[in-house]
Amino acid sequence: MGMRDLASESAGFDNAPAGCGGDGAGPVGDVGNGAQVVPGRPDRLGSAAEAQSDPSGAEVRPADGDEPYDLAVVGAGPAGLAGAVTGAELGLRVALLDLSDRIGGQFYRQPAAALRATHPERLHHDWEAFADLRRRLEASGVAHLAGHHVWTVERVEGGAEWAVHAVTGADGGEERPVRVRARAVLLATGAYERQLPFPGWTLPGVVGAGGAQAMLKGGLVLPGKRVVVAGSGPLLLAVASSLAEAGAEVPAVIEASGYLGYARRPRALAANPHKLAEAVTHGAVLLRHRVALRTRSAVTEVHGAERVEAVTVARLDEQWRPLPGTGRRIACDALAVGHGLIPGIELATTLGCATRRTPDGARALVLDARQETSVRGLWAAGEPGGIGGAQLARTEGELAARAVAARLGRNPGPGGRVRQLKSRRTRLRTFAEAMATTHAPGPGWTGWLSDDTEVCRCEEVSAGRVREAVQDYGARDARTVKLLTRAGMGWCQGRTCGAAVSCLSGDPEPPSERRPFTTPVPLGVLAALPPTPPLPETHRG
Amino acid sequence: MARTPRELAGARPDPAFEITLDGRPVTALPGQSVAAALWAAGILSWRTTREGGRPRGAFCGIGQCYECLAVINGVPNRRACLVPAGAGDAVTTQEGHGHAGLGV
Amino acid sequence: MRSASDVIVVGAGVVGAACAYYAARAGLSVTVLDRGPVAGGTTGSGEGNLLVSDKEPGPELELALFSCKLWQELAELLPRGVEYEPKGGLVVARDEPGMAALRTFAAGQEKAGVTVREVAADRLPDLEPHLAPGLAGGFHYPQDAQVMPALAAAHLLRASGAEVRLGPGEEVAGLLTGPGGAVRGVRTASGALYAPHVVNAAGAWGGEFARLAGVLLPVLPRRGFVLVTEPLPRVVRHKVYGADYIADVASGSAALQTSLVIEGTRAGPVLIGASRERVGFDRTLSVEAVRRLATGATELFPVLAGVRTMRTYAGFRPYLPDHLPAIGADARVPGLLHACGHEGAGIGLAPATGRIIADVLTGTQPPLDIGPFDPARFEPGGSR
The missing domain is CATH 3.50.50.60 (FAD/NAD(P)-binding domain)
Structure with a gap:
């Protein structure tokens, strides 16, 4: 050795x-x-x-x-x-x-x-x-x-x-x-960002919550004057407070989960007081800007002709199924939405x-x-x-x-440093798991889709066509749905629709996230690569 | 207390310049992406889809969703959220695949 | 005891689907099994080539010509969604010696029933306006066509009315045999399924299935990468490929070979294939294969240099040492049939394969000599 x-x-x-x-x-x-x-x-x-x-x-x-x-x-x-x-x-x-x-x-x-x-x-x-x-x-x-x-x-x-x-x-x-x-x-x-589609989500003015945040941080711009923030996950609070601080009116933050999930995991929270502090900071900002937080609710439809004019917010049950008759309209000119990362x-x-x-x-x-x-x-x-x-x-x-x-x-x-890092990692990972469990999308979200809701934005594939591929043509996973409908075959390679398509296909496994090109590359650039001899046979699988 | 993102960040950029969207002037700040400049002007869509011809614009803001594709200075399919705006840039609404000129 | 049918087809790729379709049309009750989804293997990675142009005169060409006719029929019967396109193929040569070789090759094909026309260098732009200047000429094959493979498989399966069982629970663990070794069905993770006939349509995994059945069928995977561009208008009208493609298809080499096939699709992207190498079932991206494909594509169609590649995918062509498929009854195990080993031609050859299997199952004389496809031909000591 x-x-x-x-x-x-x-x-x-x-x-x-x-x-x-x-x-x-x-x-x-x-x-x-x-x-x-x-x-x-x-x-x-x-x-x-x-x-x-x-x-x-x-x-x-x-x-x-x-x-x-x-x-x-x-x-x-x-x-x-x-x-x-x-x-x-x-x-x-x-x-x-x-x-x-x-x-x-x-x-x-x-x-x-x-x-x-x-x-x-x-x-x-x-x-x-x-x-x-x-x-x-x-x-x-x-x-x-x-x-x-x-x-x-x-x-x-x-x-x-x-x-x-x-x-x-x-x-x-x-x-x-x-x-x-x-x-x-x-x-x-x-x-x-994970996106779950809903009727009207392709209308201009609907943007990713992380997208709104990125455009604000990087370009100092807002998608509108009155922005509803919706979806699920801790990012929503951060986004809402940034938008509000930057001058946007934020009528509401709509969170599909309940925050009770954290309360059910007191140890994860107690071990991570800074996370609590973070939430309190956001909470104070939201309070100052009079932003309402509505949990167990979701935007189930976006209204508008050329761009966002209003959203419908409905209450959800534990499974994220919209409760009939609970829809309420909120006027806004933009919606920042995301369901975790x-x-x-x-x-x-x-x-x-x-x-x-x-x-x-x-x-x-x-x-x-x-x-x-x-x-x-x-x-x-x-x-x-x-x-x-x-x-x-x-x-x-x-x-x-x-x-x-x-x-x-x-x-x-120093070994001590490594031990310290490891124990910090363990503590933070525990909290992260609690967070993921709390905000995990409920299976009932598909209840707010109509058959003509676009699921794949790139290839314009509707929920109805995805369901047909599953019910009539033997698709059981996102890959087969893709082959049969083109959902996920477009420019973004299924990053935006992958989670939704996988869910609609009934596959219990998450999508594979296999994308041999992580960004599109011009053929001329590929052709200009230096030649490399392939590995000898013995090194191959 | 109404505030703007610029005020919040205490931005002191060099003078603004002009780009155009379909010939119409749009003001951009040095450092802004094309998408940011368009948002600042209240413009949220600059592309129409291949099948339905529906309007689209920036969505993910980080170059992952490809919804913000635009023709910039004659080159189609550029992510407006990644491409920095430059003085005099001509942005045109991208129709479908943006390569109609290549068709045979 | 689970349901019994006349025939169990193992494999829900395009070949299995075609077997199911023709068997059902012949009046048999069919069960299709796959441990994965529909078109989950090589079919889902195929470009959908229905080619006669790349085949030298012989049994495979005969099969391809028959299959092309069947595809034309199917295109009428199946929904437009299968994206059947009789676009024709164009084989180009860089220089005069290349042209001379193609001319000889084409002459032989013509005698065998292939329609082919020589295209002079100055007429190439009429067929393909974006083709690079300076080529020596080419040959046009109007019989070449294309279909979207996964959709074709799904629609064939649906049209067959077969019982389709998919998923890990349907993986075949063994063959059930009765007295005298005759097939009685298969054993899967979820139980036994009975049928007097079992068809091995397991594609690149056909050799593995044959082993389960106790027979030798040396199907090996030959990996290929295909590059997929961003959506474009029609930039390439035909299947365009270089003369060296034909040599590489026929080669048994393990080393990486890249001979180009470039074509547009109805959905927009241009597909650029295809590399060939024997590396087992390894999906790891080969940057060298990608580089060679891109180099070749931009040489033939310079306009593509500025076009972006969105993705690439690997597929495993199931090949047999003599580059012919195994189609027909296996004399070693009564009731066992094979329909696999089509290498890169499975989409094209699927209907003919399905028809032959249905004929064998019903005791009908197949429309062509299937001797060369005898599944037992690799048995040491020769075919029985």
Whole structure:
């Protein structure tokens, strides 16, 4: 057994390796203070200047023949940032790829630099944690590859290395392929919003709750003057309070679940007082803006000719079935709606990573105690392992980076820190499970669909056609419904309709979330990729 | 106390510039996406669907739903929520697949 | 005891559906089983090629010509939803030697009953306006057609009126046999099903099923990737493919081969196929296969360079070592029939296969010689 094996496997990560010194059981946030942590820049750091072009126009970082990065992090949200800076601070050569021009992901999405926001923190909670990560990123040698949209990750060099494939350039503009080679990959790809359709949801003025939030944080704009916020999940309160603070009138927040679910899990709540504090903050804002919170209710129809003019809100039973005769109209010019979040796991599922069903019926990655997926060398942190919020994401990102360092034979830092991170993760995950259970969509939601309600927005497939495929043509899952109706075959590849189609198909399993291209790539860009010899036969499955 | 998102964030952007939607001028701030500039002007749709010809605009706001596809400077199927607005950009309502010119 | 029928078809792909359809039309009661959904295997990953153009004269071409006629009939009977399109194929060559090879190939096909017409280089734009300049010419095959495979399977199954049992509980665990080894039915996770005939239409998993039945049928998967573009108007009118496609189809090589087939679909996207490699049932994306497909497609149709690929999917062509399907009764197990191993031609060959199976079941003389498709032909020591 070689040195690396010792460092990475047996001596371990679970316990501080003998040679690592100290128990490291410092207070939260001691990273970088300990002598064990290598500060500053390790040599041969990747940077933008190192980028090299080959004649085909495809950029390869590092250039072919050079050493690969130690770690490629996909996604610059809380998990990715924590992973990247921790990795760099432990002496790893790190590349951080992200679609956006600015770091932060969705949670810490900031106004574009040119908007010169002097108070971006007013759009956020927990800004200080982000500011800390941002400072550390600036001080690190992380190669931040902004505007890089990763479309796939593949194993190369006989399995010893990864190639992360991205496209750069404005969407539909001058796109170019970039290939980043790394010895380990950390997927911190966040989440996207779950949508459940209802009559009228395609009318202009109906926007995702997360969408309204993103447009506000990034572009400082609102979808309307009087915005109803509806759906399910804790995000709704955050969205409503942001919208109200930014000047929108929010007549009501309509939540399909009851909040009793949390009360039934007092231990999860008691262990996470900050979550309670967060809710209280939102609650105070909502109170100040006279926003009514109506639980066990849903928007069951949107009214309007050219755009939203009003919504009908109905009471729901425990199963989310609308109760007849309870519909009430609320006038508004926009509706921000969402039913929780779905882990963004496509890069991992394409590589065959194992997944699990979450309590709210989505699919998340199966991760081990060190955040590694079932595919060796591929780690994940934050929402891909199950929706859990920014604090959990930061915790897991750091944990993953320390595990990568250990695997690569580097010092993963003090064992006490790792133990602390693990226990924090456990506590936050417990809360996340309670949250997911509380807000899990009830099966009765399909009761508010009419046969002509569009389910797949891209391919314009109605609920009636989905039901026909199931009742008359033997579809039993979302994939077969897709093949028979085209629902989920359009531009978004079923991200928007997948949860709904799966539910309508009667499949007890969540949709597979298999999307070999996580973003559309021009054929010209694919053709410009550097040729790679396929793996020898023995390495194939 | 009425407030705007700009006031909330204390934004002090450089001077606004103009883009157009179907020839009609729309004011945009430096840094805003095309979709954000259109929302700021109260415009919520800039695409019609392939089958039903129904109006659509930004929905998810993060580049995942592809509802905000627009023809920007002659190039169809660009996600308006991701593409930054540039002075003089010509945005046109995208009809269906946006590639009518390629048909044979 | 669960319901008994005249025949159990194992596999709800397009071949199983066609077997069910023709058997039911012949008056038999049919049960179709699949551990997955309708069209859950190779059918759901197919492009829906109904080709005569890629087949050299011989038993497979004969089968394809017969099948194309049946598809025409079916297109009249089934709803428009199956997206049958008699669009024709266009095989192009880059240079004169390529043209010469195609000419020889086409001449042989013509003798076998294929309609084919040589297209001079300067006439190619009439057929395909977006085709790259500088090609040496091509051959037009008006009999080539296309169908949407999953819809075709679902509609055939529905039209058959067969009892369709789907899901993990219907996975066949074994064959039930009586005295003398004759088939009595199948055993599934949820119980026994009785029928005097069982048809193996398990596609790429047909070899696995044959093993359960105790016989050798060496069906192996040959992986293919297809790229799917964003929705477009009609940019490509025919099935357009390069001359090397034919060589690759006939090849037994394990290495990655990419010979192009490019075509538009009624739904909008252009499909770009198809790579071929023997890697088992591995769905992992091959970036190299994708790169080669994209390179070839943009060389043939430069206009596609700016068009975006939305997705790619892998399918597993069920192939047998001699590249011919196994169709007919298995002499080794009375009552067992096979209808699998169609490689990349299963959609096209499905109706003919279904008709032959129905004929064998009812003791009717099939319309063509099925000797070359004998399922027992791989038995050491030769076919019995």
